[in-house]
Amino acid sequence: MSSEQRxxxxxxxxxxxxxxxxxxxxxxxxAGKSGVQKFETRYMGEVLAGVCDFDALKYQKKKxxxxxxxAGSIAIYCCREAAIDAGINMESVDRSRVGVYLxxxxxxxxxxxxxxxxxxxxxxxTKFWSHHHNPRTVANNPAGEVTLNMKITGPHxxxxxxxxxxxxxxxxxxxxxxxxxxxxxxxxGVSESIHTFGIFAxxxxxxxxxxxxDPTKASRPFDKNRNGIVCSEGGGVYTLERLxxxxxxxxxxxxxxxxxxxxxxxxxFILPEPERQAECMRLALERAGLKPSDINILNAHATATQLGxxxxxxxxxxxxxxxxxxxxxxxxxxxxxxxxxxxxxELSGNLPAFEDRLVHPTINLDELDPECSLENIVTGExxxxxxxxxxxxxxxxxxxxxxxxxxxRFQN
Amino acid sequence: xxxxxxxxxxxxxLADIAPxxxxxxxxxxxxxxEQIDLDSMDFLDIVMELRKRFNIEVPEKxxxxxxxxxxxxxxxxxxxxxxxxxx
Numbered sequence: 001m002s003s004e005q006r007x008x009x010x011x012x013x014x015x016x017x018x019x020x021x022x023x024x025x026x027x028x029x030x031a032g033k034s035g036v037q038k039f040e041t042r043y044m045g046e047v048l049a050g051v052c053d054f055d056a057l058k059y060q061k062k063k064x065x066x067x068x069x070x071a072g073s074i075a076i077y078c079c080r081e082a083a084i085d086a087g088i089n090m091e092s093v094d095r096s097r098v099g100v101y102l103x104x105x106x107x108x109x110x111x112x113x114x115x116x117x118x119x120x121x122x123x124x125x126t127k128f129w130s131h132h133h134n135p136r137t138v139a140n141n142p143a144g145e146v147t148l149n150m151k152i153t154g155p156h157x158x159x160x161x162x163x164x165x166x167x168x169x170x171x172x173x174x175x176x177x178x179x180x181x182x183x184x185x186x187x188x189g190v191s192e193s194i195h196t197f198g199i200f201a202x203x204x205x206x207x208x209x210x211x212x213x214d215p216t217k218a219s220r221p222f223d224k225n226r227n228g229i230v231c232s233e234g235g236g237v238y239t240l241e242r243l244x245x246x247x248x249x250x251x252x253x254x255x256x257x258x259x260x261x262x263x264x265x266x267x268x269f270i271l272p273e274p275e276r277q278a279e280c281m282r283l284a285l286e287r288a289g290l291k292p293s294d295i296n297i298l299n300a301h302a303t304a305t306q307l308g309x310x311x312x313x314x315x316x317x318x319x320x321x322x323x324x325x326x327x328x329x330x331x332x333x334x335x336x337x338x339x340x341x342x343x344x345x346e347l348s349g350n351l352p353a354f355e356d357r358l359v360h361p362t363i364n365l366d367e368l369d370p371e372c373s374l375e376n377i378v379t380g381e382x383x384x385x386x387x388x389x390x391x392x393x394x395x396x397x398x399x400x401x402x403x404x405x406x407x408x409r410f411q412n
Numbered sequence: 413x414x415x416x417x418x419x420x421x422x423x424x425x426l427a428d429i430a431p432x433x434x435x436x437x438x439x440x441x442x443x444x445x446e447q448i449d450l451d452s453m454d455f456l457d458i459v460m461e462l463r464k465r466f467n468i469e470v471p472e473k474x475x476x477x478x479x480x481x482x483x484x485x486x487x488x489x490x491x492x493x494x495x496x497x498x499x
Contacts (some may be wrong), residue, residue, distance in 0.1 A: 062431035067453070128464060131456045 003244040007174045009254040010246050011086025011239030012348050013078040013188075017050030017232050017335045017345060021081065026352045028334070029360035030382050034216035035335045036230050042197045048210060049194045050217045050232025050336035059149065069111060069136050070147030070192035070233065074341075075102055078147045078237035079186045086239035087251060088184070090150055099182035100143040101172040102237070103165025103189030105339035105397065107158065108137035109196040142190050154182050162397025163303070164262065165189045166236055167345030167347035167405050171260045173240045182247060188237035191339035199231050206270070208305045210336075219337075220364040221302035221330045222309055222372040229303045230336030236344030247412075251314030254351050255391070255407040265400020272308055272396055277315035280402040281394065285319075288406045290317065292320050294390050295406070297359050298328045299346050301394040302338050302372075309317075312396070313372045327385065328377045330362040343395035347405060350391050352408040358382040413496065418489045422481065425461040429454050440481040468490060 014023045017035025019025030028035070039049035056065055056073045059080045065073060078101065083090055090098075115133050122128040135141065143156040155176070161168040166189030173187025173196040193199045203209040210228040212218035220226040238254075246253060261283035265273035285292060298320065320326050331346035338345050353359060365379045391404045413421070422433050426448065433448045444450055458478060462468040468491055470478070477487035 063429075063449070066429075066431065122464075128460070129458065131453065135453075 003247065004242050005178055006179050006243035007240055008165070008243050008246050008256045009238045009351070009407070010241050010251040011082040011084070011088065012254060012351065013081030013083070013085060014232045014234070014236045014345055014348050015054040015074060016338065016345055017052055020052070020054040022085070022348060022352065024141050025349055026360075029331065029349045030358060032361065032363050032380075033334070034219075034363065036215045036218055038215055038230070039194060042113070044197050044200055045153040047200045047284055048212070048215045048230050050230060050234065050338060051194065052233050052328065063070060064149070064221055067132060068145050069141055070195055071104065071107060071142040071190050072195055074190045074192060074233065074235035075142040075146050076149045077238070078188065078190065078235040079150060080184055081355055082237040082239045083150070088239065089172045093149055093184060096153045097183040098152045098154045099173065099176050099185045100146045100152060100154070101169045101176065101185060101187040102143045102158050103161050103167070103340045103343070104139070104142060104158045105162050105165055105193060106142060106160070109198055110192055111136040113196050113198060120184060146186065146395070161403070162399060162401050163301075163337065163339055163342055164395045164397040164401045164403035165340040167260070167393060167395045167403035168262060168343070170238060170240070170344060170405060171262060171403065172259065173238070174257055174260065177240060177242055184242040186237055187240050188344035189340040189342070190235040191233050191341045193308070193339045194231050194233045203229055203231065210304060217364050219304055219333050221300070221304045221333050222313070222368055222377060223304070223365050224307065224367040225370040226304040226306070226369070228305055230332075230338035232338045234335065234338035234341040234345050236341050236348050238344065253410040255354060256410050257405060258408040259284040259290065259406030260404065261287065262401070262403045265402065267400050270398050272311040273400055274311050274314035274318065276400060277312060277394070277396060277402050278318040281315065281319045281392070281403050284392070284404040284406050285344065290390065290406065293323050293325060295320070295326050295392045296385055297350055297353055297391045298326055299350050299391065299393045300328055300330045301396045303332055309369070310371045312394070313374055316374055324375065326376060327359045327383060328374055329359055333363045333365065343403060343405070345360035345395060346395075347391065347393040347407065350393070351407065353388045353391065357385050357388050361383060396402075413489065413492045415485055417491060418485050418492060419481065421465070422484050422488070425458055425465070428461070429457045437483055440485075443480050462488070466495060468492070468495070
């Protein structure tokens with residue numbers, strides 16, 4: 001493939017419940033430090049959530065924060081950080097050739113709930129409904145806020161893709177670079193979902209909301225005693241470039257995206273389907289020209305729901321069964337489920353493994369559920385490998401939307 | 413409400429809508445937009461806050477009355493005082 005068609009990650013911007021940049025995030029993943037805490041939510045009282053504490057005023061004025069959304073603020077922070085990490089001075093790039101592609105699980109629920117609550121204080125008189133509601137809830141809001149903040153005049157939109165959204169943002173950015181539509185893509189995913197009570201209430205009604213007396217132990221993918229999802233906020237954005245452009249400016253390269261795939265289960269609203277998930281992983285491998293045994297680290301999607309984890313494990317056995325050197329980890333055990341951000345964020349936490357060869361562990365896996373039995377889940381402590389050349393990330397979502405990314409250690 | 417109380421009420425609203433701005437140096441005679449970064453959405457915020465805080469409805473034809481601090485006070489003081497008498 002020509003260097004104009006090879007797409008590389010040259011910048012990472014993120015906020016996670018346990019870190020506000022890649023170094024801090026990675027350090028806490030290697031140290032086993034969770035970011036889950038108690039969180040007050042409207043009507044439901046105390047729940048557990050992953051909450052981010054990045055400095056929102058680093059790149060925004062107070063007025064922008066008041067007017068915009070939390071998702072917009074997370075997106076601005078991550079995009080700005082991704083550009084800085086890439087060594088890009090936005091003043092000196094052609095901003096009509098920059099695209100912003102952000103995955104979201106949902107958008108607008110937070111702002112709508114807030115307005116309904118607001119007018120409830122005025123006997124539901126709709127003349128008190130805010131004129132800010134429309135711009136806050138249009139589906140492109142988070143990406144649109146980024147363009148205003150960074151004065152980007154190229155394309156921007158969000159990609160609604162449930163919990164597969166973070167990877168889908170990256171796939172979109174990659175495709176637009178290959179098509180020559182843009183020269184630089186800020187691509188990834190964001191989530192503000194913890195600020196809607198509805199997501200907690202709905203998971204609770206599904207019997208899929210995690211609880212534990214110790215918040216840091218609540219998110220337990222693959223564990224026999226897992227009891228559901230910890231909802232989290234967060235964001236993960238990459239600066240993506242064509243290899244030829246990145247090399248022209250001698251950019252640092254975090255990794256090369258060599259494989260991707262997305263498909264649909266066509267099976268159920270919420271229950272995943274292992275055969276289609278396996279197909280998605282195989283398609284990504286095929287596009288990358290790889291065998292399953294070439295993957296060194298597989299970052300699993302597992303959210304710690306009873307059935308979801310079992311279904312993904314079935315899919316993983318179909319593709320990787322018997323492979324002795326494919327090491328599996330799970331980031332949600334630390335940070336909960338960051339929804340639209342999950343794909344990019346979880347992949348980001350593994351990118352430094354190309355350098356340090358460490359597979360960060362899965363925490364809270366005290367007793368492996370026999371139905372989740374897989375070879376080579378890294379638990380408790382990080383594991384050092386002889387080499388890390390390929391990382392695969394799975395992200396799946398409701399309506400059976402599947403997304404897989406494969407990133408390669410950069411070699412010229 | 414006295415003129416000063418009306419002025420303070422308007423300042424409180426502006427401080428919430430434009431939290432990055434210094435409200436101490438407002439010149440009452442000059443237009444607000446010359447002195448504070450306010451756009452049409454902010455202007456609608458002022459109208460909304462008057463509605464929420466004082467139950468005042470500013471019709472669109474009167475929006476121009478809110479152009480400066482002095483004109484705001486001149487326009488709002490009698491309305492606010494009528495409100496107080498009514499209650």
